[in-house]
Amino acid sequence: MTRRLEINEVSPRDGLQMEPVNVPTQAKIAFIDALSACGFSRIEVTSYTSPKAIPVLADAEAVMAGIKRVAGVKYTALVPNLRGMERAVDGRPDEINLVMSASETHNRANLRMTRAQSLATLQEVIRAAAGLNLPCNVSLSTAFGCPFDGEVDPEQVIGLAGLLADTGAAGITVCDTTGMAYPTQVARLCEQLQRAVPGLPLTIHLHNTRGMGLANALAAFDAGIDRFDGALGGLGGCPYAPGASGNVSTEELVHMFAAMGHDTGVALDALLAVVGSLSGVVGRPVSSQLAQAGPRLRRFAPPAWLAEKFTQ
Numbered sequence: 216m217t218r219r220l221e222i223n224e225v226s227p228r229d230g231l232q233m234e235p236v237n238v239p240t241q242a243k244i245a246f247i248d249a250l251s252a253c254g255f256s257r258i259e260v261t262s263y264t265s266p267k268a269i270p271v272l273a274d275a276e277a278v279m280a281g282i283k284r285v286a287g288v289k290y291t292a293l294v295p296n297l298r299g300m301e302r303a304v305d306g307r308p309d310e311i312n313l314v315m316s317a318s319e320t321h322n323r324a325n326l327r328m329t330r331a332q333s334l335a336t337l338q339e340v341i342r343a344a345a346g347l348n349l350p351c352n353v354s355l356s357t358a359f360g361c362p363f364d365g366e367v368d369p370e371q372v373i374g375l376a377g378l379l380a381d382t383g384a385a386g387i388t389v390c391d392t393t394g395m396a397y398p399t400q401v402a403r404l405c406e407q408l409q410r411a412v413p414g415l416p417l418t419i420h421l422h423n424t425r426g427m428g429l430a431n432a433l434a435a436f437d438a439g440i441d442r443f444d445g446a447l448g449g450l451g452g453c454p455y456a457p458g459a460s461g462n463v464s465t466e467e468l469v470h471m472f473a474a475m476g477h478d479t480g481v482a483l484d485a486l487l488a489v490v491g492s493l494s495g496v497v498g499r500p501v502s503s504q505l506a507q508a509g510p511r512l513r514r515f516a517p518p519a520w521l522a523e524k525f526t527q
Contacts, residue, residue, distance in 0.1 A: 224259065225445070226451065254479075258289075261278050263294050265295075313340055372408070443463075444462065
């Protein structure tokens with residue numbers, strides 16, 4: 216049976232924040248406009264984090280003001296706290312994304328707060344945003360393992376998701392921040408979360424650090440998940456997670472699900488054209504296995520000598 220999936224593109228925020236170059240504002244806007252034409256459900260445009268913390272995204276206001284919005288695409292932004300939400304409001308995001316870690320040490324390293332402090336901060340933002348009719352999705356980092364603390368108890372993830380859902384979160388994203396997840400683990404946690412917070416939209420955010428990104432996406436899909444984050448060309452990572460590498464490649468997610476007969480809404484040819492321009496955006500070679508090989512039914516001209524040898 217064909218399923219309709221939502222593909223959320225996170226490279227303008229999650230990807231570009233990890234690049235050593237500062238991509239000019241107009242180049243970011245052109246990049247996002249090109250993505251808007253591909254058919255994504257959501258595009259994470261930028262982050263309203265302190266410019267001192269992430270200087271390459273210091274132009275959040277200008278980027279949000281400059282993009283050409285396409286009907287049917289939700290434009291989101293990451294917000295760290297109440298001050299960030301107040302900055303974001305003028306940019307008219309369709310949704311804001313909040314973040315905290317499921318593991319204590321990563322939360323302290325990444326956000327400079329304990330988990331209890333982060334939870335209180337996010338609940339404050341969710342309640343304030345409700346008064347503005349601004350939906351809040353919450354991303355739970357290190358849900359499948361922490362580079363500092365090791366295994367993460369699924370009950371910690373489920374407990375946080377429940378508290379945030381009760382506060383009014385519009386959705387939860389379960390993040391494999393450093394690519395520690397494996398398929399049976401992903402399936403099990405996705406099933407548990409769907410039982411714990413029934414009806415709340417769940418998104419899976421995967422990294423391909425250990426080559427299991429697509430396998431984990433398929434495990435989540437088989438467990439009933441219909442929303443997936445990806446980053447074009449596998450961009451991204453985490454500055455506060457040793458060993459982290461890029462996100463699962465969006466084009467490879469789209470290609471896999473399309474080959475299986477499912478509808479992502481994303482035009483693969485248009486997407487691959489944007490991938491082809493990505494190296495020029497970030498100033499270094501960027502590609503993926505799919506971008507190099509082409510879709511599975513890509514055709515090549517046969518050798519010229521065949522026509523001479525086989526006349527019929």
